[in-house]
Amino acid sequence: GAGVSQSPSNKVTEKGKDVELRCDPISGHTALYWYRQSLGQGLEFLIYFQGNSAPDKSGLPSDRFSAERTGGSVSTLTIQRTQQEDSAVYLCASSSDRRNYGYTFGSGTRLTVV
Amino acid sequence: GQSLEQPSEVTAVEGAIVQINCTYQTSGFYGLSWYQQHDGGAPTFLSYNALDGLEETGRFSSFLSRSDSYGYLLLQELQMKDSASYFCALNQAGTALIFGKGTTLSVSS
Numbered sequence: 001g002a003g004v005s006q007s008p009s010n011k012v013t014e015k016g017k018d019v020e021l022r023c024d025p026i027s028g029h030t031a032l033y034w035y036r037q038s039l040g041q042g043l044e045f046l047i048y049f050q051g052n053s054a055p056d057k058s059g060l061p062s063d064r065f066s067a068e069r070t071g072g073s074v075s076t077l078t079i080q081r082t083q084q085e086d087s088a089v090y091l092c093a094s095s096s097d098r099r100n101y102g103y104t105f106g107s108g109t110r111l112t113v114v
Numbered sequence: 115g116q117s118l119e120q121p122s123e124v125t126a127v128e129g130a131i132v133q134i135n136c137t138y139q140t141s142g143f144y145g146l147s148w149y150q151q152h153d154g155g156a157p158t159f160l161s162y163n164a165l166d167g168l169e170e171t172g173r174f175s176s177f178l179s180r181s182d183s184y185g186y187l188l189l190q191e192l193q194m195k196d197s198a199s200y201f202c203a204l205n206q207a208g209t210a211l212i213f214g215k216g217t218t219l220s221v222s223s
Binding site for chain 2: 091093
C-alpha cells in the first residue's frame with residue numbers, strides 16, 4: 001500500500017485480556033519495527049524484523065509481549081494478560097534498506113487497558 | 115548503552131529561528147536522524163546526517179558533529195504549523211533507531 005497501515009486504531013480492553021495489534025507495512029520494505037509511546041513520552045523500541053533474519057526482541061518489556069511477521073509482510077504484536085501499564089500508543093514503522101530514507105510510521109493503535 | 119538528550123520544551127514566535135539541540139552517547143553509529151510528530155499524529159522523517167556538517171532541506175536544516183557527540187535541528191521562518199514534537203534518533207548497525215524523549219516546540223503569533 002501507499003503507507004503503513006495499522007489496525008485497530010483504538011482498542012479498549014479489560015485488564016487480563018489478550019490483544020492483537022496488526023501492522024501492514026509498505027510493500028517492498030524489508031524492515032519492520034514496533035515502538036510504544038506513552039502519553040507525552042518518547043518512542044520506546046519493542047521489536048525489529050529485518051528480512052528473513054531472526055527478529056531483535058531486545059526491547060520487549062516482558063514475556064507477555066510477542067510479535068511475528070508472516071511472509072515478510074504483515075506483522076502482529078500480541079500482548080497477553082494485559083495490565084494497565086500497557087496502555088499506550090503502539091506504533092509500527094517500516095523502511096527500505098536505504099537508511100537515509102528514514103522510517104515510515106503508521107498512525108498507531110491507541111491501547112487502553114481498563 | 116546509548117542515550118540521547120534533548121530539551122523538553124522550546125518556545126518561539128512566528129518568523130523566528132529556533133535550534134533544537136541533541137547530545138548523545140554511543141559506541142558507534144551510522145548517523146543521526148530527526149523526526150517530527152504533530153499532536154495525535156505519526157512521527158514523520160525530516161532529515162538524516164551521516165557525515166559531520168549541515169544538511170539543508172527547505173526551511174529545516176540539521177547538523178552533526180561526531181567529535182562533540184552533538185547535533186541540532188534548525189528551523190527557520192517558523193510557522194504555526196511547526197508546533198510539534200521533534201525527536202532526534204541514532205541510526206546504528208543491525209538494530210532499530212533509538213529515539214530521544216523529544217522536544218515540544220510551541221510557536222506563537
